[in-house]
Amino acid sequence: MKKIVVDADPNSVGKWKSFSRDIYADYKRAFGEEPTRISGIAIMVDTDNTGETTSARFGDITLGSR
Helix, strand or coil, rough: CCCCCCCCCCCHHCCCCCCCCCCCHHHHHHHHHCCHHHHHHHHCCCCCCCCCCCCCCCCCCCCCCC
């Protein structure tokens, strides 16, 4: 497992944001090799570094082919 931080901007707190990722490229960058079969992804929010509490809401999450 590898974590990829997509947004750590404190100015985005309380705002809806939209992100697009190339999971294939992310995998290659994280593991240094071609992916075989991706068996899962995790969408997470954490406050490990700040010690704060938080809540998050996620809209529609879609995966598509290249």
